[in-house]
Amino acid sequence: MSVLLSVDNLTKKFGELTAVDACSFTVEKGSITALIGPNGSGKTTVFNLITGYLPSDSGKVEFAGTSIQGQSPGTLYRKGLTRTFQQARVFADLTVQENLVVAGGGSWKNLFGRRITADDRARASELLDEFKLSHVADLYASELSWGQRKLLEFASVLMSKPRLVLLDEPTAGVNPILIETMATHIRSYNAAGVTFLIVEHDMSFVMRVCDPVIVLDRGKTIAAGDPLTVQSDPRVLDAYLGD
């Protein structure tokens, strides 16, 4: 398998605090890679650095073999690198269907085209059916429940047919049935060729869905490998239980 994303010596400081400290890891094409670590280990910051929401202090990030240093979230999105947020971020004043359409990318010319074209509608309704959101398609996103928002955000980043999706805690605050739904969607899109990098706290979810697993502690990569190996790695146990 080839490397889709490689992070090399990435560093980010907030004043005195070094949130990400010479962090390095790679994500194989076609994998469902987990990024785990105790609270405050820098997982979300790594996401922000990769997706262009934060400038890094030093280090390199390569996506599909080319450097993506300093590129804006929008540019990266158009290149097929997209993400979700821990607190699902959807556009409250747009309907569910529009939330999908607006995330569908689109050219300059499209901006002046119809709000929703027949193509948009077809593509959106496919995803809405799959994510069981069709019955709420015309509701505003602000009218959805928490779990529905998480599903909607996930569905919307798939609109642009991405190559790599970064999911920030897809199961946080979501009921057990929906967790299974999430797992199913991740697996099926992975089978269709989408690579995932997932920050997650729910260990049983990680063990069932992800392989390999990368462990961060205090901004550093301390272990990487298949779930069982990582689980029994003493450094990982230390990080979670230690001090």
Add this chain to the structure above:
Amino acid sequence: MHTLIQGVILGVLTGGVYALMASGQTLIFGVMKVVNLAQGAFVIASAYLAFTLFTQFGIDPLVAVLITTPLMFGIGVVGHWLFLRPLRREDATELSILITFALALLVEGILSITYHTTYRSINTSYANKAFDIGGFSVSAVRLYGFIVSCALLVLLYVILQKTRFGRAIRATVQNPQSATLLGVDSNRVKAYGFGLGIATAAASGSIYGLLFPFNSGSHYDLISRLLSVVVLGGLGSIGGAVLAGVIIGVVSSVAAVTWSPTWSEMTFFVVLLLVLLIRPQGMFGRVERGAL
């Protein structure tokens, strides 16, 4: 050369007053993330109060500060409770800007009906006195105003550093969420923070009234200057606001003596645009990204 130094002296003295006004403005932003467009209007309102206290009761404007400061603090707390607290979080930033703008116009309207729109100035006995320091003339009102401003800035610093209330405010500025977790009552901090910010307008108003003629419309001029100062210093940074106040005071004063007084008013806008172009977060501001 002589006029240049004279200009610098004048600029530092005037800048001290801007520093005081801007510290209140930036404090409000720090605590509430609200750009208070009514700050200038409250300064002018305080100047009118000082004017009335002086002409009716013969109270010196610098002494009147003792009366106007608690009054402005109260107005700030009530204003926050009435207009800013009810805002819903989603569009609070956008709406609070418009609300403080409306407040500014409300204050302006009330002042222009009470006092009419003719320019007023407060003519104390020392209004035309000047000291000669090393060959440079320094007017008494400017010097007194500067001294009072500095004293109040020190007082503000002490309040923020040494009191429990000050610590709560600083915690809120740094991280509102964790401040709430640490048991800081965020609504109360915001109300008092807003009050404290408006309270700095009281003293600034007395001094402003001593230095410049003013009318109810003067607050536009003032708010443009204040906002430039605050952006240069970095929104939310009090130290930045003080330094930026002095810098902008000097720059515009030097521009006035070497170029023309009219165009020196433009220096604020030029500084503002340059800051936004080169370093949008200001001298001491933090880079904020909504993603975090």
Add this chain to the structure above:
Amino acid sequence: MKLSKEGASPFFTRIGLARGGVFIVALIVMPQLFPQHWIWNMMFFTVLYAAMSVSWNLIGGFAGYPSLGHAAFFGIGAYAMAAIFKSTHLLTNGWQPFFIMPLIGLGCAILALPIGLIAMRTRADVFAIVTITLLFVAQTLGYNLKSLTGGAQGAGLSRAPFRLDIFEQPFYFAAVSLLLLAMGIAYFITRTKLGMALTSIRADEDKARGVGVRTTAVKVMAFAVSVGITGMAGGIWAYYLGFIYPQFAFDPLITIAIVLMTFLGGRATVWGPVLGAAILMPAQQLLAYYVGGSQIYLIAYASIFLLIMLLLPRGILPTVLSKRRLASLAKQGNMSGISSTPAITGGSNS
């Protein structure tokens, strides 16, 4: 808001076209029914302010960037008109100045591009700071660029050579054209992806950037178009009055008036600002007639604004529309999952 369930969302709906037709006919017929001068005058100002409110709404409502500097562009448009009068002799039959209007609009829009690019780089509050400062700078220039503006003594334009008994009419219809242009643009925005892009910027700009919305281009464009229309309104106003002063051309009251109209009627809608203007402008004219004095407006505008923000923050139209929408959803038995009402009803309403 009704979306058809298949195919593309329509540009025009039958009811929308009907509504627009009735509105245009009403604009033409209404003043003829009451041919007094003061009615024409009131209608002129109502329509002119409606046009400005609709244009403010493009950036302040749809995109959520509250501009406080629109009065600056109004004044720039007015003084541009005065300058054109000074340097050329346009007046043959009085209609030429109206045809110059688009140039003034274009000029204002071009001027807005660099300002927008700098002011909208970071956040909405910085944008508000720059625009209010801009208003003050424009005012200062209005007083001090005496060669161009005549300073506090004002600038004169030649009086339009229209027959006195129909003097207001050409101006009124110019304002109507401007309003229809502004509403046309607003309508176009709600019916294209531009509208969704602007709404996503208002809702969560960082996220919008992250899903490939071209945020900078869209918002700067909205700002430029918005102030372009406002500049043209200033030009018409200057020509109508024939003599302009800086304190009225660069009046913060203009800003608060159009913001208030937009919020009262409902921001981010096509008809809201028009409704707001139709309520407030006649009210202001009556107030002026009975009380006089612009300080009263200042207090009245500011207090009404504060009251609306507290009591009806979403404005009249969105409040009514969302009630209707919830009722129709309930009828369809489609209430599942409704947890709260939307922050503002975005998008189209016609």
